[in-house]
Amino acid sequence: DTEVTQTPKHLVMGMTNKKSLKCEQHMGHRAMYWYKQKAKKPPELMFVYSYEKLSINESVPSRFSPECPNSSLLNLHLHALQPEDSALYLCASSQELRGPGEKLFFGSGTQLSVL
Amino acid sequence: DQQVKQNSPSLSVQEGRISILNCDYTNSMFDYFLWYKKYPAEGPTFLISISSIKDKNEDGRFTVFLNKSAKHLSLHIVPSQPGDSAVYFCAASGYGGSQGNLIFGKGTKLSVKP
Numbered sequence: 001d002t003e004v005t006q007t008p009k010h011l012v013m014g015m016t017n018k019k020s021l022k023c024e025q026h027m028g029h030r031a032m033y034w035y036k037q038k039a040k041k042p043p044e045l046m047f048v049y050s051y052e053k054l055s056i057n058e059s060v061p062s063r064f065s066p067e068c069p070n071s072s073l074l075n076l077h078l079h080a081l082q083p084e085d086s087a088l089y090l091c092a093s094s095q096e097l098r099g100p101g102e103k104l105f106f107g108s109g110t111q112l113s114v115l
Numbered sequence: 116d117q118q119v120k121q122n123s124p125s126l127s128v129q130e131g132r133i134s135i136l137n138c139d140y141t142n143s144m145f146d147y148f149l150w151y152k153k154y155p156a157e158g159p160t161f162l163i164s165i166s167s168i169k170d171k172n173e174d175g176r177f178t179v180f181l182n183k184s185a186k187h188l189s190l191h192i193v194p195s196q197p198g199d200s201a202v203y204f205c206a207a208s209g210y211g212g213s214q215g216n217l218i219f220g221k222g223t224k225l226s227v228k229p
Contacts, residue, residue, distance in 0.1 A: 004158070042119070042204060042219035043159070056216065090158055102208070103149070104217065106158030 006091050006107035014115050015081060021110045023074040023091030031055075031097040032074040033104065034066060035090040043090055049074060050097035081114045088112070118142045119207050121220035128227050134192040136223050138205030141186065145207040149217065150179060150190050153202045162203075163190070195227045 004025045013019050023032065031050045035043040048056035049068040063085075065077040074091055088111050092104040120139045128134045138148075146167040151159035165172040165179045165188065172179050178191045192199055205220040 006158075040124075040221065042221050044219075045216050048216070092158070103161045103164070104151075104159075106151075106160065108156060108158045 004091055004093055004105050004107035006110050008110060009108065010111045012113045012115065013078065013081065015083070018077070018079045020078065021076040021089055021091075021112075023107055024072055025093045025105070026072055027093065027105065029093035029095050029105070030071060031094045031102070032068060033092040033094075034074070034076050035092060037088045037090060037109070048097060055097055078112075083114050086112055086114045117220075119205055119218050119220040121205055121223050123223050124221070125224040125226070128195045128225065130197055130227055130229050131194045134195045134199065134225055134227065136190040136203050136205075136225065138188045138190075138220055139186060140188075140207050142207070143186070145218075147208050148179070148181060148188050149206045149208070151204045151206060153204060153222070159204055197227050197229050200225055200227050
């Protein structure tokens with residue numbers, strides 16, 4: 001199994017809603033990532049978890065709250081989002097949070113629209 | 116300021132010919148470069164990588180060339196096939212640390228025409 005599974009594939013939410021994005025991998029990877037990608041822009045790193053501990057937070061607003069319940073699961077909790085947060089949210093995993101060249105395995109993403 | 120630049124948003128190539136995708140970077144601390152390929156409605160998938168201690172890496176139809184002095188790398192696909200039509204992202208990592216943070220370019224959309 002070399003897949004990273006993300007649910008839901010599409011999500012529409014209002015600015016007052018609370019929702020969660022889910023990500024799962026069964027490759028035994030110990031590093032998991034959230035990236036955000038806006039149209040015609042490159043993916044931008046949001047958070048990195050290593051061995052279920054938050055390792056990197058790229059100055060993401062607190063309306064995005066990550067959670068890593070176990071080594072296979074990664075959640076992104078959303079609350080009071082703004083329309084400009086509409087984007088494709090990509091989850092990825094890698095064997096370890098090692099140095100350069102660490103190969104990432106990406107999920108197919110959740111396309112989020114905030115109304 | 117973008118540290119990884121892919122200046123061609125799109126490229127169209129005839130099937131069987133060579134596709135050359137270019138990428139420039141500004142940060143001399145980068146020491147590993149990767150190419151990812153992305154189909155619509157799917158996440159990026161790893162294609163090929165190169166360490167800064169090399170100037171060429173080949174894997175089947177895909178070859179990546181690195182010119183450190185010019186801070187430039189390119190991906191060659193020979194021969195190009197219609198199934199290669201996708202968006203190609205160049206990515207760089209390094210900083211000498213262990214963050215594993217990839218910096219992506221904006222991508223180049225490759226169209227291979229039959």
